[in-house]
Amino acid sequence: QSALTQPPSASGSPGQSVTISCTGTSSDVGGYNFVSWYQQHPGKAPKLMIYEVNKRPAGVPDRFSGSKSGDTASLTVSGLQAEDEADYYCSSYSGSSAGVFGGGTKLTVL
């Protein structure tokens, strides 16, 4: 159950797009389509933004999109807005009824 690998930071200007990567192995990200992404503002609980690689829960803006290629999943935020500044975590089912999270990426809106 090694943590998934995310860049510690990412940034973009308002209106721009930014992509955050999440690299695992064939035992987790590459082996299942149970990849999810969470947004966490300081002092708050995480919020589900993407599940099953590319599905958005009701209420999540379509500026947020997810994809996967091999062992790497990605979250793209288009049309960056100030309120998108937060920590983002990826997560994956890792087999044997266990889950694993990434180390988190701090997204800064310049």
Next chain:
Amino acid sequence: EVQLLESGGGLVQPGGSLRLSCAASGFTLSDYAMSWVRQAPGKGLEWVSVLYSGHGGSYYGDSVEGRFTISRDNSKNTLYVQMDSLRAEDTAIYYCAKDQVRGGVALWGFDHWGQGTLVTVSS
């Protein structure tokens, strides 16, 4: 409206025990897989344990295997985690999280989270 409310956190000495509760409302707990996820101060999220729906099994992360026990009281619609042999590295905010399900299969996408309860392990 789905709500999750954790309680039971506090200060405990190394080697001690603590039981956390997660009271659920707005849905039937036993119909969904439920996980505990923790976050050490200033650190990232760590998956801790899952209890599957119905008569499903329970599973644990390597760091808590053999020390933590997840359970559920259907009559109280409440999820628990019994934490024994606590260590300093167990210090964290503990969240309970509801999974999504389709056709009885957990999707490993946690759509509702509680506000968390802080556990501090220190002498």
